[in-house]
Amino acid sequence: MTSNEPLQPTDRVSTGLAGLDEVLDGLRIGDNVVWRVSNLDDYRRFVLPFIDAAAHAGRQIIYLRFGEHAPIVSEHPAVRVIHINALGGFESFTSRIWRLIEEHGRGAFYVCDCLSELLNAWATDAMVGNFFRVVCPFLFELDTVAWFALHPQHHSRMTLDRIRETTQVMIDVHRDGAEVQIHPIKAWRRQSPTMFLPHREQGGRFEPITDSSDATRVQASLELEYLHRQPLLDYWDKLFQEAGRALANHEQHCVDDLQDQVLKVLISRDPKILELARRYLSLEDLLTIRSRMVGSGYIGGKATGMLIARNILLQEDPDTWKACLEPHDSSYLGTDAYYAFLVHNGLWPSVMRQRSEAGYLAEAPELQQSILKGGFPDEIRSELERLLDHYGQYPILVRSSSLQEDGFGNAFAGKYDSVFLVNQGGPEQRLAALEDAIRQVYASSMSEDALVYRRQRGLHQREEPMALLIQRVNGRFHGRYYLPDAAGVGVSRNTFAWDSSMDPEAGMVRLVMGLGTRAVDRIEGDHACVMALDQPGRHPFRNQDESYRFSQHLVDLLDLQEGALTTCPLSQLAQDVPALPLPYLAEVDRPASERAEQLGLAGPVWRLTFTPLVKRSRFIERLSRLLKTLEAGYRHPVDVEFTLHLDRQGEPSFNLVQCRPLATIGETGPVTLPEEPDPKRVLFRTEGHFMGGNINLTLDRVIRIDASVYSRLTTGQRYEVARLVGEAVRQGNGHTLLIGPGRWGTSSPELGVPVRFADITGVSVLVEVSEKAGDMVPDLSYGSHFFQDLVETGTAYVALFPDDRQCLYQPELLEPAPRQTEPEVRPEDAILVTTTVDRPLHLRADVISHRLICYFDD
Numbered sequence: 025m026t027s028n029e030p031l032q033p034t035d036r037v038s039t040g041l042a043g044l045d046e047v048l049d050g051l052r053i054g055d056n057v058v059w060r061v062s063n064l065d066d067y068r069r070f071v072l073p074f075i076d077a078a079a080h081a082g083r084q085i086i087y088l089r090f091g092e093h094a095p096i097v098s099e100h101p102a103v104r105v106i107h108i109n110a111l112g113g114f115e116s117f118t119s120r121i122w123r124l125i126e127e128h129g130r131g132a133f134y135v136c137d138c139l140s141e142l143l144n145a146w147a148t149d150a151m152v153g154n155f156f157r158v159v160c161p162f163l164f165e166l167d168t169v170a171w172f173a174l175h176p177q178h179h180s181r182m183t184l185d186r187i188r189e190t191t192q193v194m195i196d197v198h199r200d201g202a203e204v205q206i207h208p209i210k211a212w213r214r215q216s217p218t219m220f221l222p223h224r225e226q227g228g229r230f231e232p233i234t235d236s237s238d239a240t241r242v243q244a245s246l247e248l249e250y251l252h253r254q255p256l257l258d259y260w261d262k263l264f265q266e267a268g269r270a271l272a273n274h275e276q277h278c279v280d281d282l283q284d285q286v287l288k289v290l291i292s293r294d295p296k297i298l299e300l301a302r303r304y305l306s307l308e309d310l311l312t313i314r315s316r317m318v319g320s321g322y323i324g325g326k327a328t329g330m331l332i333a334r335n336i337l338l339q340e341d342p343d344t345w346k347a348c349l350e351p352h353d354s355s356y357l358g359t360d361a362y363y364a365f366l367v368h369n370g371l372w373p374s375v376m377r378q379r380s381e382a383g384y385l386a387e388a389p390e391l392q393q394s395i396l397k398g399g400f401p402d403e404i405r406s407e408l409e410r411l412l413d414h415y416g417q418y419p420i421l422v423r424s425s426s427l428q429e430d431g432f433g434n435a436f437a438g439k440y441d442s443v444f445l446v447n448q449g450g451p452e453q454r455l456a457a458l459e460d461a462i463r464q465v466y467a468s469s470m471s472e473d474a475l476v477y478r479r480q481r482g483l484h485q486r487e488e489p490m491a492l493l494i495q496r497v498n499g500r501f502h503g504r505y506y507l508p509d510a511a512g513v514g515v516s517r518n519t520f521a522w523d524s525s526m527d528p529e530a531g532m533v534r535l536v537m538g539l540g541t542r543a544v545d546r547i548e549g550d551h552a553c554v555m556a557l558d559q560p561g562r563h564p565f566r567n568q569d570e571s572y573r574f575s576q577h578l579v580d581l582l583d584l585q586e587g588a589l590t591t592c593p594l595s596q597l598a599q600d601v602p603a604l605p606l607p608y609l610a611e612v613d614r615p616a617s618e619r620a621e622q623l624g625l626a627g628p629v630w631r632l633t634f635t636p637l638v639k640r641s642r643f644i645e646r647l648s649r650l651l652k653t654l655e656a657g658y659r660h661p662v663d664v665e666f667t668l669h670l671d672r673q674g675e676p677s678f679n680l681v682q683c684r685p686l687a688t689i690g691e692t693g694p695v696t697l698p699e700e701p702d703p704k705r706v707l708f709r710t711e712g713h714f715m716g717g718n719i720n721l722t723l724d725r726v727i728r729i730d731a732s733v734y735s736r737l738t739t740g741q742r743y744e745v746a747r748l749v750g751e752a753v754r755q756g757n758g759h760t761l762l763i764g765p766g767r768w769g770t771s772s773p774e775l776g777v778p779v780r781f782a783d784i785t786g787v788s789v790l791v792e793v794s795e796k797a798g799d800m801v802p803d804l805s806y807g808s809h810f811f812q813d814l815v816e817t818g819t820a821y822v823a824l825f826p827d828d829r830q831c832l833y834q835p836e837l838l839e840p841a842p843r844q845t846e847p848e849v850r851p852e853d854a855i856l857v858t859t860t861v862d863r864p865l866h867l868r869a870d871v872i873s874h875r876l877i878c879y880f881d882d
Contacts, residue, residue, distance in 0.1 A: 037169050038081075040073025043229040047206070048193065049214045053131075054164045057193040060176045064093055064138060066197045066204065067173040071096055071135055074171065075103060084132045088121065091141030096173075103135070110145035113293075114363055115487040117145070118155050122376050125162055134163065134170035139187075140178045143259040147289035148320040148360050150260075153183035154367040160190045162373075178259065182403065198222075206230055260320045263289070267307055283307040289321075290314070291328050296432045300658065301328065304335040313356065318407040321360035324425030324491030325436075326682060330354070333664065333683030336657035337650065348646055350498065350669060350679040355411050357492035359427060361404055362466060369398035378470070384484060385475060392470035396463050405455070408462075411494065412447070412454050419497040419506050419582050420445050422461040424468065426490045428483060430684035432660065438544070439477050440490070441468035444497065444589045446506070446582050466490055476782040497539075497582070498667040498679040502601040505592070507581035508667040509605050510637070510676075511540030515686055516651040517661040518556055530558035531651045535634050537609055538579035539589070540665055540681075550578045553634045557648050560638045572613060576632040599626055606630050608674035609637055636674065643668070643676050654683060661686035697868050701879050707837050707865065708791070708822070709877040711830040716820035719869035719876070721788055724758030726838055726858045726865065729777055731765035731795035733854040742773035744851040750783030752857055759788040761867070761878070763835070765795035789820045789867055793833065820867070822876060837880065 037051040051057065061067050078085050079102035087097045090108045097103050106124060110117045125132075142152050156172070163170045176184055176196075188194055192212040198205045207222040223230035267286060270278040283306065290310060291301045313323060313331065334352065337345040366375060371394055378387040400408070424440030443461035447454055468474065469490050478484045499508040518532035535553045536542040543552050551574045556562065563571055579597055583590045598604060609632060616629040637643045654662045665682035707726075727749065734745065753760060762768070766776030768790055776792070784790070826833045839858040860880075869876035 038074075038077045039070070040075070040077035041070070041228070043225070044070070044206070047219065047223055047230050047232075048208060048211050049216065049219070051169060051193065052213075053167045053169065055169050055192040055212075056160045056163055056190075057169070057171045057195070058187060058191045059171065059173045059195050059197060060209075061173055061197045062175065062177070063199065064096070064173060066199060067138070068096055070197075071171060075100055075135065078102070078133045078169075084128065086124070086128060086132055086134050088124070088134060088136045090117070090145075091137035092144060093138060093141060096135060096137060110142055113487040113489075114146055114151045114155065114360075115489065117142075118158055118372075119376065119379060121155075121159055122162065122372075125159070125166060125168070130167045132166075132168050134168060136170065136172045139172055139174040143178060147263065148260045148358075149178075149180050149183050150320060150360050150364060152179065153186040154360075154363055156187045157190050157367050158372045164192070180261075205233075260289070264311060264314050267311055271308060271311070279307050283310065286310045290323060292322065292325070292427075292431075294431055297325075297328060300332055304332050304339060304657065309335065316354065317356045317358055318411060319358040319361035319364065319404060321358035321363075321489070322427055322491055323356040323358060324427055324493065325429035325431050325684070326423060326425035327354065327356050327491065327493040328425075329430045329683045330493070330681060333654055333657075333662075333680055336654055337680070340657060341649065341653050344646070344649060348677050350677050352679070352681075353415075353496040355414070355494040356425070357462065357494065359489035359491045361492075362490045364401055364404065365395075365398060365466065368401045369394065371395070371398070379485075384479065385472060388470040388472065388475055392467045395467040395470065398463060398466075400459060400462075405459075408458055409451070409455055412451065412458060415447060415496055417447055417454075419447050419499070419584075420458075421495045421497050422458070422465055423493040423495065424465050424490060425493040426469065426488055428478075428486065428488050430682070432685045434481060434483065435663070435684050436474070436477065439468075439471070439474040441465045444539070444582060446584050446587050448584055448587060462492060465492060473780055473782045476785060480785055495681065498669065498681070499539075499582075501584075502603060504583060504585040505581050505597070505601060506584060507538045507579065508540075508679075509670045510535060510537050510609060510634075510668040511543055512536065512552075512666055512668070513540070513543045514647055514651055514664045514666065515661070516655040516663075517686060525559070526556045526562075527558045530556060531648060532556055533560075533647060535637075536576055536580075537594070537632055538581050540667060541580045541589070542576065542578070544665065550576055552576060553632065555634075555638070555644075557644055557651075560644050561635070571633065572616075572631045594630060594632065598630055605670050605674070607636065608641070608670050609634055611635055637676070641670075641673075641675050646676065646678065650678065650680075658683075658685060697870055697873070697875055697877060698879065701877075702882075703832070703834075704837075705880045705882070706832055706834060707878045707880065708824055708833040709831070709875070709879075710822065710824060710828075711876075712874045713823040713825065713831075714821060714869055714876045716869065719789075719820050719867055721759050721820070721867045723761045723788065723860055723865040723867060723878075725756055725860055726761045726763065727752050727756075728762075728835060728838060728856045728858070729764040730854050730856055731793070733849050734765060734777075735795075736849050737851060737854065739773050741851045743778055745854050746773075746777050746779040746783060748851060748855055749777060749779055752855060753784050753787055756786075758861075760786070761789045761791065761865070762787045763791040763793060765793055768792060787819055789822065791822045791824060793824045794826065820869070 035053055037053060037055070039045050039048065039051060059067050059070065075085055075097065085103045087103050087105045088108060089095065089105050090110045097105070108117065108120055139152055139156065142155065143149060146152070174187070188210060191210065194209040196207040196209055198207065204225045205222050208220050211219060218232035218234065221232040221234065223232050263285060267282045270282055283302070286307065287298055287301050287305070287310070290313065291305065292298055317323070330352070334349065337349055366372060371391065374387065374391045374394060377383045378391050421442060421444050423442040426436065426440060428434050429436040429440070441464050443464050445457050445461055469488065475484070478488065497506065499506050512533050512535040514531060514533045516531045518526065518528045518530060533555050534543045535555065542550065553575065577594055578591050579594055580589065580591055598606060610630040611633050612628045613631045617627040620627045620629055651662065651664065654664065663684050663686040664680060667679045667681060668676040669679065670676055729745065734742065737745065753762070762784060764777045768777055768779060768784070769781060770776040770778055824833050825831050839856060864881045865878065867878045
């Protein structure tokens, strides 16, 4: 509280001790009183008179019990004891306290356990200070009086300073044998000539030590008492200091216990992740992680997955991966920095409004904007400056790595932002850009898509702080451009095998040239190269022309001159950058090259088929080995992101940038497809081109987008169709089949319906139909974030190509579209909803035979 705030007219409050009231000029309504003690008995002896005085005054008294020490208040008829578990983490604990203060309202009095006990639950000392900075102003606002204790020798100077700055009253208590001394350190808006001197207790009074010689002797005895105590260090730092000492002294009996302690405060609380980390992250590895951290707390799921995966490869197959796995150069911004940012910017009241049921979505946009405008604590900014010194002017990638992200069953794929930074310019300019990127990732935690995802999966009441993974972008400088040779997404199980001869257990890859953004996102008008690893030369195309058409034509890269992530046509890039490794990744399209030559255009014309990489290098062998090794280590199918660095012979080394458990739709058991039903009852059937394993569903309704109407709508009307589809999905119950032209979730309405995944959450089956109107073609892009959502939510996917002889599609069997008599069509005219309860509609799919059929009962 600042001294220039007007003092509100308030009643005096007694400490319960007349002598102490005299020293402090009493307490005031709104006071938070912090007692710094070495022994909690000294806190108890002051608490009990205060409680008796408050009870006599008719005050409501609440004892917040969260410590492992003996109770401060044993039993008192006027005191309500509320037990709170601090082990759930800073956010859940602080939120619980906040709600309790709200519930008890104005004028309640509080006694709290020792704040130092929170170190046992949170490990990170900074969060104790942040907790106090959140709660103290709220208590002051509600005209309460609250008492706290702490052991000053257990906390860092920064935490002690922040608590002192925030509280209204702070008192040190010292004991010399039977003699008790108090030393008021702060009493807001109160002063006397002797108030802030040490005071000896004598017969119920507290007499100031007014003799300077006496005071000097007292101070000397106190310094002698603390001389042999450990210097003030953060609890977090003490733990890592002890770990380093145990390793240096080869104290193996301590190492295992310390490894377990550090894992629980640095890596995860999830039992599955902890079990995996125990096997593959040694105490030495954990100390290395700590040395590359900004702040404290958890490094988050994405960083954890990347580090564990790298160690699996190096430990389980060292002969291969010591030579073929590039070293990483990552840094980590811990979860405590995220909470410190929120507290520093006074955003906790906004956080609490957003965490309520009514405010979960409604309050998020305002909180998101506040995060984007926030500043960083000085200690974080100085660490970020040092981090940038390390990376120099290499481009870096700031990636989300939240606590729940990339865990078993919760990938959060694409829900949070990642930001590329070209990292050019002077130090101030680069620091400003980094801070903007961090704010953007923090703010993405409040996006509607992320919030809906969390609520849908029952995670919205669980702590989800945002850590950051900061990585040097793997690649090469090519003049004004910077990009890796290639990048991709690999999955150890191919649940999208489009041919019955393919082995799903062999895995699959989605490969691009340049940055991997085009491998993980559905890119409009362009296509990554999708390969089944057991048959990499086999593609789901009819001919070479179609193979070229559905290949990559645009390359994502960093433009150092423009200072941004950008997209460049391959044809232009090939002309501007002669040193591109195209001979190792692409094939020359000879007919197209000849036509270009005739037109006087520079050639040759390259097509990114990745055939040379497959045929002339050990890429497929190494990727297959990588995926199998990681699946064995995780004891679960995996999904990885990687970049490739090609040597002079075109042999790839891998930089593994992400690994997570693959979300798969569980098999429903053997499915028996019906004998060939009457074609008049078949809505659609296909061989291949579906995802979800064995499927056995009875559908309750069908929502279909009429392509003939949709193709006549304007761009704005197509976005309106997307909104109306979301409404229609939310209005239904049971199993819904959603059919549309081209690509669901596209950002280009001419290629499909631009819904967000949040709009269609709850759909059982999603169907994309290749329609003539508007050239809307399904995107066979397993591995993209949109498809990851489908997999995690158990949503089956079907791509229909009506021109293919193995496909049948008869939308006329559904409720017919109304005849259009008006020349102008409306968005709602494109949406047709058919209820199938009275005439059951079944969907059956067999992953072994790769056959799927959707048909009506007789």
